[in-house]
Amino acid sequence: AATPEWWKSAVxxxxxxxSFQDSDGDGVGDLRGxxxxxxxxxxxxxxxxxxxxxxxxxxxxxxxxxxxxxQIDSVFGTLDDFDELLAAVHARGMKLVMDLVVNxxxxxxxxxxxxxxxxxxxxxxxxxxxxxxEGCVPGEPGSEPTNWxxxxxxxxxxxxxxxxxxxxxxxxxxxxxxxxxxxDVREAVYTMMRWWLDRGVDGFRMDVINLISKHxxxxxxxxxxxxxxxxxxxxxxxxxxxxxxxxxxxxEVFDGRGALLTVGETPGVTKAEAALFSDPxxxxxxxxxxxxxxxxxxxxxxxxxxxxxPGELADSFAEWQEALATVGWNSxxxxxxxxxxxxxxxxxxxxxxxxxxxxxxxxxxxxxxTPYIYQGEELGxxxxxxxxxxxxRDVESLNYYAYAMARGERPEExxxxxxAMSRDHARTPVQWDGTENAGFTGGSPWIxxxxxxxxxxxxxxxxxxxxxxxxxxxxxxxxxxLPVVADGDFVRLDTADPAVFAFERxxxxxxxxxxxxxxxxxxxxxxxxxxxxxxxGAEPILxxxxxxxxxxxxxxPWEARVYLR
Ligand code: ISL
Numbered sequence: 001a002a003t004p005e006w007w008k009s010a011v012x013x014x015x016x017x018x019s020f021q022d023s024d025g026d027g028v029g030d031l032r033g034x035x036x037x038x039x040x041x042x043x044x045x046x047x048x049x050x051x052x053x054x055x056x057x058x059x060x061x062x063x064x065x066x067x068x069x070x071q072i073d074s075v076f077g078t079l080d081d082f083d084e085l086l087a088a089v090h091a092r093g094m095k096l097v098m099d100l101v102v103n104x105x106x107x108x109x110x111x112x113x114x115x116x117x118x119x120x121x122x123x124x125x126x127x128x129x130x131x132x133x134e135g136c137v138p139g140e141p142g143s144e145p146t147n148w149x150x151x152x153x154x155x156x157x158x159x160x161x162x163x164x165x166x167x168x169x170x171x172x173x174x175x176x177x178x179x180x181x182x183x184d185v186r187e188a189v190y191t192m193m194r195w196w197l198d199r200g201v202d203g204f205r206m207d208v209i210n211l212i213s214k215h216x217x218x219x220x221x222x223x224x225x226x227x228x229x230x231x232x233x234x235x236x237x238x239x240x241x242x243x244x245x246x247x248x249x250x251x252e253v254f255d256g257r258g259a260l261l262t263v264g265e266t267p268g269v270t271k272a273e274a275a276l277f278s279d280p281x282x283x284x285x286x287x288x289x290x291x292x293x294x295x296x297x298x299x300x301x302x303x304x305x306x307x308x309x310p311g312e313l314a315d316s317f318a319e320w321q322e323a324l325a326t327v328g329w330n331s332x333x334x335x336x337x338x339x340x341x342x343x344x345x346x347x348x349x350x351x352x353x354x355x356x357x358x359x360x361x362x363x364x365x366x367x368x369x370t371p372y373i374y375q376g377e378e379l380g381x382x383x384x385x386x387x388x389x390x391x392x393r394d395v396e397s398l399n400y401y402a403y404a405m406a407r408g409e410r411p412e413e414x415x416x417x418x419x420a421m422s423r424d425h426a427r428t429p430v431q432w433d434g435t436e437n438a439g440f441t442g443g444s445p446w447i448x449x450x451x452x453x454x455x456x457x458x459x460x461x462x463x464x465x466x467x468x469x470x471x472x473x474x475x476x477x478x479x480x481x482l483p484v485v486a487d488g489d490f491v492r493l494d495t496a497d498p499a500v501f502a503f504e505r506x507x508x509x510x511x512x513x514x515x516x517x518x519x520x521x522x523x524x525x526x527x528x529x530x531x532x533x534x535x536x537g538a539e540p541i542l543x544x545x546x547x548x549x550x551x552x553x554x555x556x557p558w559e560a561r562v563y564l565r
Contacts, residue, residue: 050099061175096200149221156236340426359516
């Protein structure tokens, strides 16, 4: 029987446990902390929680480096705590989705320890080992088997002195890539996944799942001008066996189980590929996260970025809406634990903080697809004011800084890059209230709390109809109440001003008109005459600035209005 597509009307909330709520005063968030905050999520009205990794881990990449897939890291709690949390989530009518990080493990995982024990180890082939480049001295720069650059700076290969061979790691050297071409690896992963599903979890968000199949020859990448490393992405992403593996996983793990959610994290995915992954008839994934709208502002890598021009964000969203209109399904997101805070990045956190946070949310949540809210986004949390490299914690930021210093770049410029784009902006503690440490911990937090928690916090926003939190709540409620939000088609409307994002949603005789000014200047809606006539005199059902207005009325900076007819 076909799986009911329950997730089409669901909203997912991502928890990054380290930064959500600490319960034991060690300064790091944990499972019992989440348990104590479930009512926040009930109040918001989300349907699903996605938990970033909580498994046993040396925490080189905050848990995306796993040394035991079937244990909870002691910093987060115990399996008993987990079971209690899962039961409490289910008791409140929500579902819980786990993070599945199986492109790589930690270098401290027993599989890798056995693999690196020697060339004859039965698990040698569970990871990707290669000899140094022909005629090169092991360990010298340039001797790596390929010229690829890691996501976290430096080469994707680390030499194992004992065997004289290199192992592949697309991320940090403490995150060796598994060899998915080995059937024993796949079976071990599927067994582990079944174990979690048997425990009651409701699905998986699959970390960099489009990287699990590599080009078998591992060719060198092209070296961009002025760079020392090649771009391996075309060779290590979307490899020849990717779709085969996903279908196998679906058969081996998910078939015959109830209402689950599978979402693939797929950096660099194209629209055509996204349609393949999420085409229900292909039986691969329910949906994927695409990265186009969070890459538009990259200039020379993510740390040299720019502000978007009016209309760029809307154009990108609309193209994805159109690409997956008939086949496949979109995931909708503005942020996650790897991205800067959207109100700072795409909005105007200084002058129009509340307005731009709510306008961006409206533009996203009224689209067709499944919306994802990243913790704190529903409060309008902003980037952190970190100015000193010692404020930063993330391995990507710290590696980038170290490599940039070694290349002789100016520290102020490098810090400027981090101030715009570091992943740590998403990782400062959730701002629950205005007390010391924002109600996150009674101890000393593992990363700085944003000083603006005095004004930007949950306690101040609950029940205040004009708050960012209550606006998110209203958007979620609309999706639940109006079938057109979940299932309607998407039709973009031309506008006179590129800063205005205007679209209709239609389902039978239910219609929505969405008008959002994504800029800090006033704008006229300027939609085509036909639609103007059709919507004239309509009363909005949701606005982010006070009062109702005719669809023709000018839009104030970051004003958003939704009409129903
Ligand atoms: O933020 C990024 C680096 O610039 C992204 O490219 C990110 O590395 C990519 O989206 C993969 O992210 C996922 O896998 C990583 C982990 O560090 C991220 O937190 C996770 O979301 C390795 O597991």
